[in-house]
Amino acid sequence: MDNRLNPPTSSQTTQSVKILVVDDHPMIRRGIASLINASEGLECVAEAVDGIEALEVCARTQVDIVLMDMIMPRMDGASATQAIRARHPNVRVLILTSFYEQDQVQNAMRAGAMGYMLKTASADELVAAIRAAYAGQRTLAPEATEALVQATQPVGLNLTERERRILELLSEGLSNQDIADRLSITLATVKFHVTNILSKLDVSSRTEAVLLALKHRLVPSPSFR
Amino acid sequence: MTKSQFRLGIVSLLAPAMVLACGAVIAWIAQGEWPVWALWLTLTAFTVLSGVGVQWFVRGLERDLRETAQNADRISRGDANSNIPFLERPIELTALSVSLQRMVGSMRQRQTELEVLNNVLDEGLRERTQDITAIVDIGQRLGTMQDLRSLSEDILGELQKTLDYRSASIWLREQNRVVLAGFRAPGIETPSDVLGLPLSGQEAKMYTTLEKNRQAMTVNDSKRSFFDWLWAQVVQHPTTRLYENSKSWMMLPLVVHDQLIGALRVDHIEQHFFTPERERLLNAVTNQIALAVGHAQLLAQAEQVAVIAERNRIARDLHDAVSQTLFAANIVAGTVFKTFERDPEAARVQLEDLQQLNRGALAELRMLLFELRPDALEHAKLGELLRHLVDSGEGRGEMRVSLNLEQEPNLPGPAKVELYRIAQEAFNNISKHSQAKHVIITLRGTEESCELLINDDGQGFDPSQHKGGHFGLENMHSRARDIGAITTINSSTGQGTSVQVIWPVEEGKRNTWTTA
16 A cells, blocks of 8 residues: 655654554554654654555565554464564564454464554553563553463363362263252252353363363363272 | 764764664564565665665765855855855754854944944044144145244134134243234134234233143133123223134143243134044144244244344444544544644644544444444434445545435335445445545435445456355345345446445346346
8 A cells, every 4th residue: 555655854864763554444554653753753664554565564664663453454463473573583563453352462472572552542652652662671451461361370260169079070971960969959050050160161061161171180180080 | 084074984884784774674574475585685775775875965964064164264264245055954053054144144244333433434534634734734834934923824724724713813922921923713804903912911811821731721611701891891902802702712832842932722603612623633733833833933033143143243343443443533633732833734634634533433333323223223314324334434544435315215124224234335345355545325216216326446356256255245135135126236357346226126127136
């Protein structure tokens, strides 16, 4: 698309941080570009609509920071980040997106992003994050931090004592009725607990729950029984 | 050698011996008077004659016996038409033949009885076949996907072929009330507005009883108390009036997967209409009706789920669009002061952007609200909906969109929604794939027709390369078909794209859509 190359002024040639804005929303590109250009020491050298165009720009223009959207046509933010980091190790990528799902944040950070900002940030926050990235410091939106913390937490930590016991009986292959008989509770209560276990482990079936439980050693493994 | 043959042998030997003895006695008495050779001649003649006589007697007896045995044999094989010869000699044979004749008589009687029984069974079979035909006919309705109301009508129509009822109704549970889903009374005009109405208190009470017992209820001598009558006169509930002349009725539970989904009620103006046979037929038919109705309910639910899923997807997209637009506005607003200090002219452009972004966000928000309240979508004007589409498109800042609204067409709700959806889809394609700089939307309407035209100056595409699911083209065509409209998409590489929707299609052109 239109890569607006601002001719660097004499004072900016030495110090200004060269920034590439990658987003498929034209107004967002335009807004961020004007924000950057209005900020001291920052310069938007190019815009790109997706990952592929971003790679093309990086190949021919000297860029310090890439401001990268996550969901884009043709090539998404995570793949583009990985490719840019591989080909241009000196270029730092700052993610700017409206998604903060665990997968998205993890993918982006694994791909080598320097920071993860959300499209709820104010103009000042954004400028600060860009400057921090240039200085080699990470900026993570609180939601992104939360997602990463969630991702590293051990599975099943939030299960209650009762739920653990039922999970154990599930892994022994007992039916709901068997479990109800064994624990002397009603069938409805067992079903209620099983539903909670499935939702806490984020799985859709009992089999998945048992497999996950065995994998993360939430229940004694079958060989020791 | 059998016993009888042995006896016959003894008889045939004893008889000549006795005759011989008789001859000897006569010879002794007549001693001396006749010459010896005459005596011997007489004796020999006696012997020979008696021997022949006995042989003849035995042969005859043997023949009768054989014939009787053969007949007995045939009788034992079930042939009741053989005639038993009446034997006078000897007394045992007489008794035998009499008992055999009696046996044949009783067999003939049994045969007549069997024929009568057979006729009864035939009649039963015919009835059963009729029952089964009715069940199969109703079962076949399962295969034809249709909405609950027409299904109910069909079922009651089929039932009428086998049961001469005065009126039949289907009640169905809808959330926390029971409604009249189908009603049929041959020869009597049924007010069409009773369908879908909740039952009156009296009938709802009956339904509760059915719910409790889960068993068919039959009342063959329905009597209404004076108070019931008075109450009905006072309340004038439309569904109660449907049953006010009923003298006998039967109510059967419609059960699917152990769940009571409704009831079938059959009424008649004669008392004692529900004989055991009719009860049996209704019981047999009810399961089929329950299955068919359950099936239709599931289908309706699935359709509803699909519609909701689509609406959710659109709402999610719009929500995303609103937040993107607002973010852009936020960033521009945060910059404009700084820009103003350095370059007032650039700040003026930014303020224009800001205005455009706000307008876009507002339009997207309105569109989002329409998705959350589908009835509002049906009542909105198509021109207004298209205006939002234009504003949101301009808000993205990649193209100019102009709207030519010549006259708001007079469209039925569903047609309006589908036309709006087609426009949305076309817009989505333009913004994602066309790289167009300018889009023109034209809406021309009259009292009973309308034309929607969406033209862009983008890169276009080769329709022959994009059959089927690409760009949601098939989706646009099928939406148009659903409302009796036709979508025509014209495009070629480098020449832009034009999407035209015409409603309604003239007869004969229906179902022939083109991607030219």
